Amino acid sequence: MIDLAQLRREPELVTAALARRGVSSETVASLIQSDKRHRELMQEAETLRARVKDLSRQVGEARKNKETERGDALAEESKQLGVQEREASARAEELGAEVRELHLQIPNIPADQAPDGLSEEENVELRQWWPGMDDGQPFPTYADHQRVAHWDIGTELGILDLESGARLAGSMFPLYRADGSRLLRALTQFALDAHADAYEEIRPPSVALTETMMSTGHLPKSQDDMYAVERDGLWLIPTAEVPLTSMNRGEILTEEQLPLRLTAATQCFRREAGAAGRDTRGLLRVHEFEKVELFAYCTPDQAEAAQMDILTRAETLLRRLGLPYRVLDLCTGDLGSASARTFDLEVYTPGVDRWLEVSSVSWFRDYQARRANVRYRTESGTALVHTVNGSGLAWARIWAALVETYRQADGTVVLPEALAPYMAGGATLRRR
């Protein structure tokens, strides 16, 4: 949620900033309007409430002094006022709900540095990297044996079984087997080890309460993209960002605890409603995937460095895996609604000849913290923390990139050095 106090203080500035990401001034104006009216009604109700409390006190006093008649009269007066107070409170509450609803719908204010734009076409590519680039070599050229889609390689080597996955859970639920399954496990291990120096490893539940989903902004907005376990009021997490952001919900941290950095490997579940059909073959887009997430609560001053650290770590993993990638600075129109600034990492996959998003590194300012009510103690009181997060990395697409990039002429896949320690059965994937 954006800061209502700021909206009241500098409405033009906020309106202009939100316009950069396509929020109409009418939307903002209606929130300002409702908020104002809400405060008026609230004051009205509170004044009445104060009078009821005062009269009640007097009733007690009168009765204590055995002034029965005066007590009864005061009680009666208070009772009348109570009726008015309840009405006023109900009106205020009604408008409060309206304000909240409008408030929840307003996306975050984009960072000044975020490039302007309306859609993903206007994202800015900051840089590319590929093996050998630092030695002045050109972007790799790929042989024919590398121009094979991962779903074909997977079937050929018996390491990816999409048919079985579909039989068990429906389409877009991949089933990995043999070396393919082990590769997935190796990747998680590889990444968690790489982040262990600065990030506490967390193994959170894979489901979350509605309340928890609310605090990250996934609900109610993205309800249709989430799997629900309705009977128990639970949702399958779409990313570890959900549990990590809410871990300290409602708490006040000390400044020494910050930046509080966490990492977690979890399954991620996404319904991808409406996405079926296009761009969904193989592992391009799946309902369940494994991901290592990096996350930090920090002070506003630490936020930029914290975001850069996550971006650097994600990039480092890609470099160690020897996979070409590019970094995009998302334009205002393509930012996730809670984000102030986001960098996407896209890996190049030669078999399907595409750039696939494998990480999205975002700075949320205090937008999520306000909803989750996570604060830290400052000299003069408390302040909301900033949150940043990003994947490091999402494995389904990395899996695809690896098998396509490292496919040999003989059809086997020879994995990069970095993974060797984690592939007990050998770094060469072959049919067994």
Add this chain to the structure above:
RNA sequence: GGAGGGAUGGCAGAGCGGACGAAUGCACCGGUCUUGAAAACCGACGUGGGGCAACUCACCGUGGGUUCAAAUCCCACUCCCUCCGCCA
């Protein structure tokens, strides 16, 4: 799933219809004393909302209810503890 007990400020813990936003102890912070520290003493000491301010409202697990008045009474739920059952 069954029976019982519990949930109050950073922690411990009292309060069980009327000035309770809440005793007390500990912790933390400021001060006195001291060469310095400890001890002792004095003081401050929850969070959030509204208001220029005086001030005011909300919050004692959560949500409802009773009452002139609820931390306190009633109902439902959640979580924790003990015991029983089931179980990876």
